[in-house]
Amino acid sequence: xxxxxxxxxxxxxxxxxxxxxxxxxxxxxxxxxxxxxxxxxxxxxxxxxxxxxxxxxxxxxxxxxxxxxxxxxxxxxxxxxxxxxxxxxxxxxxxxxxxxxxxxxxxxxxxxxxxxxxxxxxxxxxxxxxxxxxxxxxxxxxxxxxxxxxxxxxxxxxxxxxxxxxxxxxxxxxxxxxxxxxxxxxxxxxxxxxxxxxxxxxxxxxxxxxxxxxxxxxxxxxxxxxxxxxxxxxxxxxxxxxxxxxxxxxxxxxxxxxxxxxxxxxxxxxxxxxxxxxxxxxxxxxxxxxxxxxxxxxxxxxxxxxxxxxxxxxxxxxxxxxxxxxxxxxxxxxxxxxxxxxxxxxxxxxxxxxxxxxxxxxxxxxxxxxxxxxxxxxxxxxxxxxxxxxxxxxxxxxxxxxxxxxxxxxxxxxxxxxx
Amino acid sequence: xxxxxxxxxxxxxxxxxxxxxxxxxxxxxxxxxxxxxxxxxxxxxxxxxxxxxxxxxxxxxxxxxxxxxxxxxxxxxxxxxxxxxxxxxxxxxxxxxxxxxxxxxxxxxxxxxxxxxxxxxxxxxxxxxxxxxxxxxxxxxxxxxxxxxxxxxxxxxxxxxxxxxxxxxxxxxxxxxxxxxxxxxxxxxxxxxxxxxxxxxxxxxxxxxxxxxxxxxxxxxxxxxxxxxxxxxxxxxxxxxxxxxxxxxxxxxxxxxxxxxxxxxxxxxxxxxxxxxxxxxxxxxxxxxxxxxxxxxxxxxxxxxxxxxxxxxxxxxxxxxxxxxxxxxxxxxxxxxxxxxxxxxxxxxxxxxxxxx
Numbered sequence: 001x002x003x004x005x006x007x008x009x010x011x012x013x014x015x016x017x018x019x020x021x022x023x024x025x026x027x028x029x030x031x032x033x034x035x036x037x038x039x040x041x042x043x044x045x046x047x048x049x050x051x052x053x054x055x056x057x058x059x060x061x062x063x064x065x066x067x068x069x070x071x072x073x074x075x076x077x078x079x080x081x082x083x084x085x086x087x088x089x090x091x092x093x094x095x096x097x098x099x100x101x102x103x104x105x106x107x108x109x110x111x112x113x114x115x116x117x118x119x120x121x122x123x124x125x126x127x128x129x130x131x132x133x134x135x136x137x138x139x140x141x142x143x144x145x146x147x148x149x150x151x152x153x154x155x156x157x158x159x160x161x162x163x164x165x166x167x168x169x170x171x172x173x174x175x176x177x178x179x180x181x182x183x184x185x186x187x188x189x190x191x192x193x194x195x196x197x198x199x200x201x202x203x204x205x206x207x208x209x210x211x212x213x214x215x216x217x218x219x220x221x222x223x224x225x226x227x228x229x230x231x232x233x234x235x236x237x238x239x240x241x242x243x244x245x246x247x248x249x250x251x252x253x254x255x256x257x258x259x260x261x262x263x264x265x266x267x268x269x270x271x272x273x274x275x276x277x278x279x280x281x282x283x284x285x286x287x288x289x290x291x292x293x294x295x296x297x298x299x300x301x302x303x304x305x306x307x308x309x310x311x312x313x314x315x316x317x318x319x320x321x322x323x324x325x326x327x328x329x330x331x332x333x334x335x336x337x338x339x340x341x342x343x344x345x346x347x348x349x350x351x352x353x354x355x356x357x358x359x360x361x362x363x364x365x366x367x368x369x370x371x372x373x374x375x376x377x378x379x380x381x382x383x384x385x386x387x388x389x390x391x392x393x394x395x396x397x398x399x400x401x402x403x404x405x406x407x408x409x410x411x412x413x414x415x416x417x418x419x
Numbered sequence: 420x421x422x423x424x425x426x427x428x429x430x431x432x433x434x435x436x437x438x439x440x441x442x443x444x445x446x447x448x449x450x451x452x453x454x455x456x457x458x459x460x461x462x463x464x465x466x467x468x469x470x471x472x473x474x475x476x477x478x479x480x481x482x483x484x485x486x487x488x489x490x491x492x493x494x495x496x497x498x499x500x501x502x503x504x505x506x507x508x509x510x511x512x513x514x515x516x517x518x519x520x521x522x523x524x525x526x527x528x529x530x531x532x533x534x535x536x537x538x539x540x541x542x543x544x545x546x547x548x549x550x551x552x553x554x555x556x557x558x559x560x561x562x563x564x565x566x567x568x569x570x571x572x573x574x575x576x577x578x579x580x581x582x583x584x585x586x587x588x589x590x591x592x593x594x595x596x597x598x599x600x601x602x603x604x605x606x607x608x609x610x611x612x613x614x615x616x617x618x619x620x621x622x623x624x625x626x627x628x629x630x631x632x633x634x635x636x637x638x639x640x641x642x643x644x645x646x647x648x649x650x651x652x653x654x655x656x657x658x659x660x661x662x663x664x665x666x667x668x669x670x671x672x673x674x675x676x677x678x679x680x681x682x683x684x685x686x687x688x689x690x691x692x693x694x695x696x697x698x699x700x701x702x703x704x705x706x707x708x709x710x711x712x713x714x715x716x717x718x719x720x721x722x723x724x725x726x727x728x729x730x731x732x733x734x735x736x737x738x739x740x741x742x743x744x745x746x747x748x749x750x751x752x753x754x755x756x757x758x759x760x761x762x763x764x765x766x767x768x769x770x771x772x773x774x775x776x
Contacts, residue, residue, distance in 0.1 A: 056665070076499070077519055256635070287667070293562065333477060335740050336717075
């Protein structure tokens with residue numbers, strides 16, 4: 001049997017043309033609708049999501065649920081945080097001082113140890129089926145209609161092939177940035193000036209009008225929105241090419257993750273709706289402790305600086321912050337000093353918009369091998385994210401006359417975590 | 420084919436009715452004793468008088484076994500796993516360093532040793548501790564990127580050497596007593612002059628690190644470091660050829676450096692089918708080198724090489740991962756801490772024969 005090392009083929013760079021190609025495929029999707037009712041729920045505020053995805057499965061024992069001195073506790077100690085009585089791993093000293101802005105869910109059991117299944121469950125709130133990612137839902141229901149940026153942006157030095165928008169339409173699909181490199185093809189093609197480009201747009205619109213006669217609006221809408229978004233990206237070429245401030249780089253770190261988080265801050269400041277930053281390198285089947293030292297050492301300060309900046313800019317109240325993985329890691333330490341995949345009893349951190357700060361939800365046993373209190377799965381978390389953002393997750397997507405439940409009807413939000 | 424293994428659960432003393440060969444023959448190395456702890460071990464050290472073996476484990480304690488009587492003691496007080504030890508020449512004082520950053524000093528003459536002194540040596544793990552040749556100073560290194568020298572009499576910090584940019588994995592004194600060497604995650608070896616308090620020069624062990632593109636992380640570092648008895652050569656054990664370090668797919672390596680020139684002298688590697696980490700290296704007084712390592716499958720090996728040769732002349736396969744190595748002063752025995760919680764003693768002579776046979 002092939003051992004699952006986690007680890008899927010890559011890798012996908014952003015290109016405007018690629019984005020448009022995806023949008024074209026989306027034209028046959030079920031189209032847009034249902035947004036007005038949700039817009040009423042969120043009361044006109046622009047609410048956002050910052051997703052920090054610790055790819056590969058961060059160890060809960062080396063992060064949010066340390067068990068020092070126990071059989072599987074590992075070599076690291078627990079340290080107090082800014083929340084009395086709450087301790088996290090000593091690998092997160094900066095984050096520890098900001099835990100009054102965050103909360104922990106320590107009782108997740110997703111009943112899978114597979115990277116893809118875990119990731120899809122955590123993103124979609126469903127174990128199976130074609131459902132949209134949380135970021136695509138945010139794009140559809142939270143993005144301002146006049147937004148200059150795509151609704152769901154993913155910054156990563158590599159990536160996985162994800163179809164994130166499902167039936168919501170390709171314009172709500174994830175737009176991937178390859179680190180801080182500006183998106184490709186932002187400039188007009190050689191030989192095409194602005195006047196000629198404008199005439200091409202007019203021609204396309206005429207064709208659309210003709211084609212759309214007697215046909216559902218949805219058949220051309222995805223194309224139109226995607227072309228508009230691409231045009232807006234092209235108009236903001238200088239935004240993507242701007243180099244970060246030296247002082248900011250000192251604070252965030254000059255490594256990829258630091259630069260990616262600075263871009264995430266700039267995007268959120270410029271009204272992006274969901275920004276996901278992936279930090280790679282947690283699938284530690286060997287040398288778990290040395291790798292977590294390195295990776296969390298990079299994550300800790302950078303994430304803390306980003307959290308500070310969102311807080312100081314008054315954006316945290318309207319930004320849901322998620323620090324999550326596809327699963328945790330086994331309490332048992334293997335012969336290579338590694339920890340393997342573990343979806344049975346692990347943790348995430350949440351904060352910001354709609355989340356009660358400083359809370360600890362659920363509990364694992366002394367050795368960290370099982371949840372003993374308030375077990376939840378990704379379905380419960382999915383409802384919680386949306387409820388925190390003011391979206392009634394028990395409602396339905398209204399897709400061309402079909403009603404599809406937004407959240408899994410068999411799961412509920414974690415009410416005590418909501419502010 | 421299954422081969423019946425001899426009963427090796429006893430200590431060295433259990434072999435007394437047998438006639439042991441005194442001739443050192445590395446190719447005839449065999450296990451003669453085993454001491455067992457319930458938790459996987461991380462490191463070990465034997466005292467210079469050959470009385471004790473001490474071991475760190477995946478817990479907070481230090482296990483001490485008397486090599487002759489098998490009596491076991493447990494030293495408590497560390498707040499994290501113990502990764503490195505050293506002994507005073509008389510074997511009476513033990514120094515231990517833990518992932519929590521502390522170095523503790525123990526009087527082994529006490530029936531139930533308590534820590535005599537705790538030095539908060541590093542912010543972040545204290546990865547290594549070594550006693551100076553003149554027995555007056557300790558050298559430590561850690562995750563605060565520093566190398567430090569301490570007065571063993573009172574734990575006073577004497578010198579701090581900064582310059583490493585990544586976690587420092589190991590440090591050792593050169594036998595001249597004036598220089599220190601330290602090696603970090605990226606294979607940067609720095610040679611510090613304790614008289615001037617400055618960096619004297621460096622060596623390049625960058626072969627012993629690798630950036631895992633798939634997972635976007637560095638893997639490397641010295642897992643053991645030792646000078647040859649005459650100080651002319653430095654041996655460093657670790658990894659190379661990082662392919663997928665998150666799954667443990669890389670090659671063990673022992674690199675040898677010429678002290679005078681700082682140039683690489685040899686890259687010693689086991690068979691390509693053995694993928695993992697070289698965790699230990701020792702110079703035998705007779706001139707040959709011994710290495711120990713762990714394969715990603717959980718098995719181990721002991722390697723033996725002669726000076727000037729580029730390949731091991733003998734490999735002893737072990738059924739369990741070797742996580743370190745030390746040599747008894749008699750020159751005939753090795754001790755190895757294993758991932759199954761045992762410390763095994765291996766004798767480098769022909770197997771014992773029953774008296775009269």
